[in-house]
Amino acid sequence: MGPVMPISRFMKAFKKGRHFFLIAGAIIVVLVTRNAIGTIYYGKKEALELAFGKEAQVEILSLFLTESQVEEIERLARVKLESKLFTFYVGRNEGELLGYAAIESHTVRTKPETLLVILTPSGELDKIYTLAFHEPPEYQPPQRWFAQLYQRQLTELNLNYGIQGITGATLSSRAAVSSARKVLAIYQVAIKEKAH
The missing domain is CATH 1.20.5 (Single alpha-helices involved in coiled-coils or other helix-helix interfaces)
Known part of the structure; x- marks a missing residue:
């Protein structure tokens, strides 16, 4: 020892x-x-108030997409759907349609981001808000950046083709554009086409 x-x-x-x-x-x-x-900016209740206002009645519209709808959506959006189930929130005030909203989560680099994508009653892209962002803050697109996406057609949502990217936040801006295209494509295939 x-x-x-x-x-x-x-x-x-x-x-x-x-x-x-x-x-x-x-x-x-x-x-x-x-x-x-990360930073959580809005909860679900606050997000829906952002979309439609405090006085709105909000309905949940659950979509169960068929194989052919999934194929069409993926073709239009140029993104892969992770599920055949998708939820829209429909805002109304005294029976008047205010618009549609979708809460869209995805991975940016290695961590998640959640966006609120709001459509007008006719299905145009109206607003996008960041609800939560778990990547470093310098990778987060500023709110004013989203404005260049509004009122654009699905075919016009192409990063660097009329939409400026963000130096140092390329993946974040690409993810945001993909989310907008996805929501617009789902609306077009699963809601708009049924309404006509």
Whole structure:
């Protein structure tokens, strides 16, 4: 058996080591917290008020897409659908149609973003709001950037073809454009075509 360390030396070494572990632990907590906690701007209730106003009656429109609808939507939107189930929120005020909204979540780089995509009663892109963003803030498109997407036809929603990208946030802007195209395509195939 080797020599035994005196208790006083052991306590000094432990105290020095403890400071190291406390500092290292604090750094790890900060890094994990920074990466785990994104910014949530609006909850679902607030989002629907943004879309239609506080006085609106909101109905849930659940769509169960057929195989042929999925194929058509993917062709129009140029994005892959992850599910055949999709939800629109329909806003009305005293029976008058105010428009449609969809809450769209997707991964930007490695973390999620949630957008509120709002359509007019005739199905045009009206507004987009960021509800939650979990990537670093410098990758988030500013609210004013979304304005260049409004009132455009589905075929006109092409990044760098009339829509300016964002330096340092290319993936975020691409994801936002894809979400807008997806919502417009689902509306066109599953709602507009049924109404006519």
